[in-house]
Amino acid sequence: MSLHPTLQPYADAWTHSIEAISELVQHLVEADWNRRTPCPAWSVRDVVSHVIGLDSEMLGDPRPIHTLPRDLFHVTTDHQRYMEMQVDVRRHHTAPEMTAELEYMVIRRNRQLRNESRDPGTKVRGPLGTELTLEESMRRHAFDVWVHEQDLRTALGRPGNLDSPGAHVARDVLLDALPDVVAVKAQAPRSSAVVFDVHGPVEFLRTVRVDIQGRGTLETVPALGPAATLSLDWETYVRLACGRVSPTAAGDRVKQEGDPDLTAAILRHFAVTP
Template structure:
C-alpha cells in the first residue's frame, strides 16, 4: 500500500460507505430507484448517479457534455448546476445499468487507491474548475459518500452506519463550520459563548466562543453561563447541518437553553452543505 498515512483514514471511510451503498442497491427492485430521499430533489437513482459521477471525476474522467432541463427547481446555484450534470445525465438509466456502472467505478477507484503515491498536498481538480489539495479531495469524498449513504438508508429504511469511519470524518468537517454559523451567520453577541452538546453513536461537546472582534473559535472546554446551549442527538445534528430537515421539524429533538432568539438564529443557519 503506497497511500500516504494522512490519506488513509479518508480512503477507509470512503471504502466503508461505498461498500454499504453498493450492498443496499445491488438487488434493489426497479421501482425503488425512484424513491425520494432526504436530499432535496434527489431520488435513490440520483444519489447513486452523483456518487458515481463524483468518483469518476476523482479518477480524472472528462465531465459529461449535457444541458440541464429548465424544470429542475431544486437547482438554484452554480455549484448545484455543476453537481446536477452528473445526476441528470443518468436519470433514464435502468437499474442494471446503474449497478453495473457503480461496480465498475468502485473497482477503478479501489485500483486508484492501491496505486496512489501522490503527496497529500498535490493540487487536483475540484468542483467548478477550482483546485484543491489531494487531502481535501479525499476528505470531501469521504464526507460526501457517508452523507449520501445516510440519505439512502433513510429512504430505504436501512438505518445504520452512524458511528462508521465516515461519521467521524463528517463530525470533524461539520464542526469546522460552527464558528461561522454562530459568530457571523447568527450574529452572536461579542464576548459570548454557545455550547453544542451532542449525544448518540458519536458524542461530543463543543463551545464556540465569540471574541471582542466578533470572531468565533471552537473549543472543547465547556463554557459557564453560555448565551445558548443546544442539546441534540448525532443523527439530528447531521440532518440539520446537511439541510435534510428544517429546524421546525426537529424542534422536539433539540433542547435549547438561553437566549431564544439567538438559538433560533443558530438553528436557522445550521445547514452548511452546498
C-alpha cells in the same frame, strides 16, 4: 499500499461507505430506485448517480456533455447546475445499468487508491474549476459519500453506520463549520459562548467562543454561563447541518437553553452543505 498515512483515514471511510451503498442498492427493484431521499429533489437513483459522478471526477474522467432540462426548478445556482449534470445524464438508466456502473467505478477507484503515491498537499481539480489539496479533496469526498449513504438508508428504511469511519470524518467536517455558523451567520454577541452537546452513536461536547472582535473559535472546554446551549442527538445534528430537515421539523429533538433569539438564529443558519 503507497497511500500517505494522512490520507488513509479518508480512503478507509470512503471504502466503508461505498461498500455499504453497493450493498444497499444491489438488489433493489426498479420502483425502489425512484424513492425520494432526504436530499432535496433527489431520488435513490439520483443520489447513486451523484456518487458515481463524484468518483468519476476523482478518477479524472471527463464530465458528460449534456444539456440540463429547463424544468429542473430545484437547480438555481452554478454549484447546483454543476452537480446536477452527472445526475440528470443517468435519470433514465435502468437498475442493472446503475449497479454495473457503480461496481465498475468502485473497482477503478480502489485501483487508483492502491497506486496513490502523491503528497497530501498536491493540488488537484475541484468542482467548478476550483483547486484544492489532495487531502482536502479526499476528506470532502469521504464526507459526501457517507452523507449520501445516510440519504439512501433513510429512503430505504435501512438505518445504520451512524458511527462508521465516515461518520467521524463528517463530525470533523461539520465541527469546522460551527464557528462561522455561530459568529458570522447567527451573529452571536461578542465575548459570548455557545455550547453544543451531542449524544448518540457519535458523542461530543463543543463550545464556540466569540471574541471581542466577533471571531468564533471551537473549543473542547465547557463554557460557564454560555449565552446558549443546544442539546441534540447525532443523527439530528447531521440532518440539520446537511439540510436534510428543517429546524421546525426537528424542533422536538433539539433542547434549547439560553437566549431564544440566538438559538433560533443558529438553527436557521445551521445547514452548511451547498
